[in-house]
Amino acid sequence: MTYCLRIADLPENERPRERLMTHGAKILATAELIAILLGTGQGPGKLSAVGLGQHILQELGKNQRDPLGALREVTPAELMEIHGVGSAKATTILAAIELGKRVFLSRPADGTVIDSPLAAAATLSQDLMWQSQERFAVVLLDVKNRFLGTKVITIGTATETLASPRDIFREVIRHGATRMIIAHNHPSGNLEPSEADIELTKQLLSGALVLNIPLLDHLILGNGTHQSLREITTLWDDCPQED
Incomplete structure (x- = not known):
């Protein structure tokens, strides 16, 4: 399914930001998480932000590549080759990816109790x-x-x-x-x-x-x-x- 409907036109309880605030980020699809970063749509067919998020994943998933795997290693140039993604959207996505890596890859300090x-x-x-x-x-x-x-x-x-x-x-x-x-x-x-x-x-x-x-x-x-x-x-x- 491709989203062309604007997020503002969706019922409030179906919008990505509102769903994240109510239920947490884990329930959101990857395209919805990207949509929150993008803020607005664009791209082919004037896609919504969610639709553009889907389009980005589809483009990165070409040639039998795992979209999330490709997203982890994507370059600014590769993102900006995708119609609808300019430098501002590309840098926002890349900054979020790098922040996620740093949070996830950070190790506890020596002496931290490992209890789970x-x-x-x-x-x-x-x-x-x-x-x-x-x-x-x-x-x-x-x-x-x-x-x-x-x-x-x-x-x-x-x-x-x-x-x-x-x-x-x-x-x-x-x-x-x-x-x-x-x-x-x-x-x-x-x-x-x-x-x-x-x-x-x-x-x-x-x-x-x-x-x-x-x-x-x-x-x-x-x-x-x-x-x-x-x-x-x-x-x-x-x-x-x-x-």
Whole structure:
């Protein structure tokens, strides 16, 4: 569907800004988020701001490119090649993208308590979130779950990475950590754990008990979101760790 109707002509409860204020940004489509940045429409057929947002995504998605992936790396020249996008709209979009990257990729300070899967994922977003190859990493924590740092253990292919329990525990012990969270990314964006992911987690949970280095979670990251195996499996019930 292409929007040519002006946003001002929409019922107030259907306008992107009003919907964001009422329900939060997560419910908005990507084109609606872009529309808020654009403010006004233009482009082919005098599109509304939402319609122009859709048009931008369609243009960036040509040649079988992922529109959001293309948007993350787009240049000012590429944006301004799109009919209806001038320098003002291009710079507004680029500034928003860069701000989002900086917020998302910022790491917590040493000593920050990591008390949720979201907090753990934030420490790894720079290393794992949008990588084109699978990477396996560990979040290093002290006895009070305070952040000590992260370490990428292995880098694999576009579809798989290899990490052995021996390599993982060696790095944890070498850095003086007493608790850990492991994580890897799925470049495809599919966050469902594989059989290999489950089996490795079982091995690490057993090893963590022997070494008295609790494994608090195993996260899968990709395309701006994450999945906690502790939340979606019974592995920690089967092999309880010290919290």
